[in-house]
Amino acid sequence: MKDLLLNLNPDIKPYFLRIAAAIRTAITSGQIRPNENLPSARKLAEQLNSNRHTVMAAYQELIAQGWVSSRQRQGYRVAADLPVQGSRKISGAGHVADKTFRWHINPTPQVPQGSMRALDFSYNFAGGLPDIESFPFREFKSYMSDSLTRPDLFGLSYGNNNGDRQFIEQVTTYLRRVRGITDKEIIAVNGSQEALYLISRLLLKPGDKVAVESLGYRPAWNAFKTAGAELLAIRQHSSGIDIDQLESLFKQHKVRLIYLTPLHQYPTTITLPITERLVIYRLAAQYNVAIIEDDYDHEYHYQSQPLTPMAADDPSGLVIYLSTFSKIMFPGARIGFIAVDKSLATDFLNYRSIVNHKPSVLMQSAIGRWMKDGAFERHLRRTSKKYQQRRDNLVAQLNRYRQQGLALDFHQPAGGMALWLDIKQRAAEIEAYARARDVFLLGERHFHLLPENDENRYIRLGFAAMDEQRLNLGLEKVFGYFS
Numbered sequence: 001m002k003d004l005l006l007n008l009n010p011d012i013k014p015y016f017l018r019i020a021a022a023i024r025t026a027i028t029s030g031q032i033r034p035n036e037n038l039p040s041a042r043k044l045a046e047q048l049n050s051n052r053h054t055v056m057a058a059y060q061e062l063i064a065q066g067w068v069s070s071r072q073r074q075g076y077r078v079a080a081d082l083p084v085q086g087s088r089k090i091s092g093a094g095h096v097a098d099k100t101f102r103w104h105i106n107p108t109p110q111v112p113q114g115s116m117r118a119l120d121f122s123y124n125f126a127g128g129l130p131d132i133e134s135f136p137f138r139e140f141k142s143y144m145s146d147s148l149t150r151p152d153l154f155g156l157s158y159g160n161n162n163g164d165r166q167f168i169e170q171v172t173t174y175l176r177r178v179r180g181i182t183d184k185e186i187i188a189v190n191g192s193q194e195a196l197y198l199i200s201r202l203l204l205k206p207g208d209k210v211a212v213e214s215l216g217y218r219p220a221w222n223a224f225k226t227a228g229a230e231l232l233a234i235r236q237h238s239s240g241i242d243i244d245q246l247e248s249l250f251k252q253h254k255v256r257l258i259y260l261t262p263l264h265q266y267p268t269t270i271t272l273p274i275t276e277r278l279v280i281y282r283l284a285a286q287y288n289v290a291i292i293e294d295d296y297d298h299e300y301h302y303q304s305q306p307l308t309p310m311a312a313d314d315p316s317g318l319v320i321y322l323s324t325f326s327k328i329m330f331p332g333a334r335i336g337f338i339a340v341d342k343s344l345a346t347d348f349l350n351y352r353s354i355v356n357h358k359p360s361v362l363m364q365s366a367i368g369r370w371m372k373d374g375a376f377e378r379h380l381r382r383t384s385k386k387y388q389q390r391r392d393n394l395v396a397q398l399n400r401y402r403q404q405g406l407a408l409d410f411h412q413p414a415g416g417m418a419l420w421l422d423i424k425q426r427a428a429e430i431e432a433y434a435r436a437r438d439v440f441l442l443g444e445r446h447f448h449l450l451p452e453n454d455e456n457r458y459i460r461l462g463f464a465a466m467d468e469q470r471l472n473l474g475l476e477k478v479f480g481y482f483s
């Protein structure tokens with residue numbers, strides 16, 4: 001053990017008993033645990049500016065009392081069985097420690113039953129999980145290493161809080177080239193969730209209305225609700241959203257924000273058609289409603305070129321565009337970015353500085369180098385091909401089950417990492433049945449803003465994270481329900 005913080009009580013004399021008492025307090029307060037090594041007598045003497053023999057005398061005293069044990073050449077350690085089991089009662093704060101402290105906590109949101117629990121299952125159909133195992137860690141390591149070998153000292157300091165320079169440059173070029181977004185300010189964030197929270201705090205006041213897809217992404221809703229906003233459900237139909245109802249929401253309420261996942265609607269995976277996008281945009285401009293466009297898995301689109309984001313054609317500058325590396329890399333990267341109108345950028349950055357002086361730049365710097373080198377786009381091509389094969393396999397499997405007589409319906413998703421499956425009945429029961437067989441999936445009830453809309457007939461199947469063999473086995477277990 002290296003240093004050990006000791007509180008010496010000057011009233012205790014002689015000095016070796018003072019040291020012994022301080023070590024005993026460190027043990028009983030839980031600062032050091034049974035069986036943990038203690039500093040050597042020499043080290044502790046140095047730390048206390050004392051004599052090694054005095055410390056040895058203190059240790060001998062504690063050995064005699066049963067708090068410490070010593071073995072030749074292994075030094076001193078806290079006894080495995082303490083004479084009095086460590087508890088706060090004997091830590092010196094005994095007069096108050098019997099009372100359990102009560103926190104006064106603000107209401108916390110309902111956290112989705114998502115990937116946290118999903119990882120405990122052998123067959124994981126969680127919707128947005130990438131294939132983390134096959135991420136090119138070795139390749140990426142060289143860009144990480146380069147960021148440390150040739151660091152951007154300017155970027156590592158305070159200031160310049162919109163993100164690593166090269167990362168921002170690369171993302172700007174990439175967005176212009178691949179997504180047609182040209183006229184926005186790019187700001188790096190520690191994942192989309194941070195952006196959603198900050199945007200909510202920046203733009204919403206308690207009581208403000210936010211229109212969201214009726215089946216949707218709960219973490220975004222939680223961010224809006226935490227800012228005190230009230231959510232209004234936008235009705236959806238089989239190929240998009242109900243524009244007339246959206247307009248009547250705009251007419252009836254002072255809506256501040258609308259949150260959309262237009263490319264692959266979360267969770268149904270439907271692509272919002274161009275005609276509807278144009279009408280929504282026109283309405284948003286007319287009623288002065290900002291749009292958050294969450295384009296969380298743009299890269300994975302298999303049918304044809306993905307539709308250009310709404311942010312690419314935004315003359316009023318009202319679209320806040322969100323994107324993440326959680327799907328391209330892995331959620332633990334905690335890297336995302338927003339593309340916003342220049343008129344919003346400074347306020348966003350000022351607001352962010354309350355929470356964070358700047359986003360963590362080291363990972364961004366490695367990603368910037370990865371992008372510059374072209375390896376990033378090669379990775380996208382590889383994973384996109386793989387996920388398309390996995391989607392095709394899932395579709396083939398579902399068709400096979402259908403031919404065997406199971407009543408299943410679905411749209412083949414044009415992209416993304418999940419499929420929205422209509423099993424007609426008992427989705428919640430199937431979810432529970434699957435869990436009991438080591439399979440994680442979510443039924444539709446988890447995605448409804450209004451619980452009364454739950455028809456208990458859809459499940460969401462993520463297909464990107466598992467290879468074909470595992471996915472097929474998982475499906476077999478799920479559909480065992482019907483046999």
Ligand SMILES: Cc1ncc(COP(=O)(O)O)c(C=O)c1O
Pocket residue numbers: 128190191192193194217261266294296323324325326331335336
């Ligand atoms: C709709 C949607 N937005 C954003 C994200 C990613 O969030 P983050 O970048 O905070 O990991 C996800 C991930 O599941 C998602 O499903």
